Amino acid sequence: MAIEQQDILTITKNYLKAIEEGKTEDELAIYYSESVEQLEYPNRLIPNGAKRNFNDLKEASLRDKRE
Template sequence: MSTTNLDFARRYFRAIEQGATGEALAAFFHPEVTQVEYPNRLVPAGATRDLRALLEGAERGQKVVASQRYEVRHTVEQGDSLALEVAWSATLKVPVGSLPAGGTMRASFGVFLTFREGRILSQHNYDCFEPF
């Protein structure tokens, strides 16, 4: 069965929604993956992460987020590159800013993925959070 990069990206987001960490999450990434998170309210200086840092971040996220949802609103695909506009929401385990534990944090994400050998080689995130 052939799969498209968009199908793969949707499975990746579903895995994150289901709390994937460790090897279950690593399976989506090429071993040489890099992720760039451009400056935003949560990460004011931005960040660049390799596979290890991505997996560590997923573990840390489990302590903050009770559940999360990714809604793909728009996509553009060209060759091994995929651009996605994503609506994200998360129910918090702990207070963040003015949001209480149990509150919902929301954001609009621009996510740009490149693929190599059927897995994510690079991910660039432009995360726009609603006020919190």
């Protein structure tokens, strides 16, 4: 496996571990670019789909922690 692939794999594993451990939005922010855009296609929970930017993802993380 190439070094770059190992780096990506390590980053991915660390990110998933951080989510499992319930890290804060600030701790998870290191894994995102400020220009991130998440597209969620229509589904049964969100019939119209959704488009989220960096701030939307941070707010959702905070909201999930409060619930």
